């Protein structure tokens with residue numbers, strides 16, 4: 001299910017501030033050459049995240065799920081010169097591509113790539129983060145959330161991506177748990193229910209692209 005009408009989204013994109021040409025180059029290269037390009041957050045979500053980063057005057061960002069480096073660079077562009085994006089991924093090949101692209105951008109120096117699995121890397125990180133973007137393996141979404149909430153700065157925010165999962169999370173959708181995609185649906189339902197039931201978190205689930213959960217501590 002396409003959550004937002006395509007023409008409506010195109011109109012919104014045409015009127016929004018968008019990431020730079022350097023990011024567009026990553027997007028275009030990825031869509032033409034890399035398997036799984038549908039995983040890119042794309043222009044609408046990038047513009048929205050940029051707005052959030054500016055609103056909270058973010059300086060330090062943690063991203064889980066680098067892929068070809070598109071979202072990391074779009075975020076780096078919205079940070080001050082001494083800002084930092086730490087981005088984690090297990091895929092050496094796509095991270096190598098990402099590094100090539102970041103090297104061509106004046107904002108690339110703000111990005112630090114860490115190769116490894118999110119659950120192993122997060123406990124090794126120190127200091128607080130103003131913004132955490134969770135966009136890696138769905139199986140670990142709930143643990144990523146639980147591990148990163150205590151790492152937030154006072155006005156910090158977490159965004160979890162793909163929380164609508166093409167509409168499959170809706171309660172009347174019957175799942176086939178022999179299918180990888182449907183098992184992921186269960187993991188996403190779990191994290192959505194956890195945020196909704198939490199007394200400590202303020203969450204807003206937005207129907208932007210494939211669904212974004214915006215979360216802050218109460």
Ligand SMILES: C[S@@+](CC[C@H](N)C(=O)[O-])C[C@H]1O[C@@H](n2cnc3c(N)ncnc32)[C@H](O)[C@@H]1O
Nearest residue numbers: 039040041065067070071089090117118136137
């Ligand atoms: C949806 S893509 C990220 C897209 C990226 N944020 C963007 O929009 O440009 C998900 C990424 O998570 C990575 N990933 C999968 N399992 C992981 C794990 N256990 N730890 C860290 N990254 C993982 C995959 O290799 C993939 O590159």
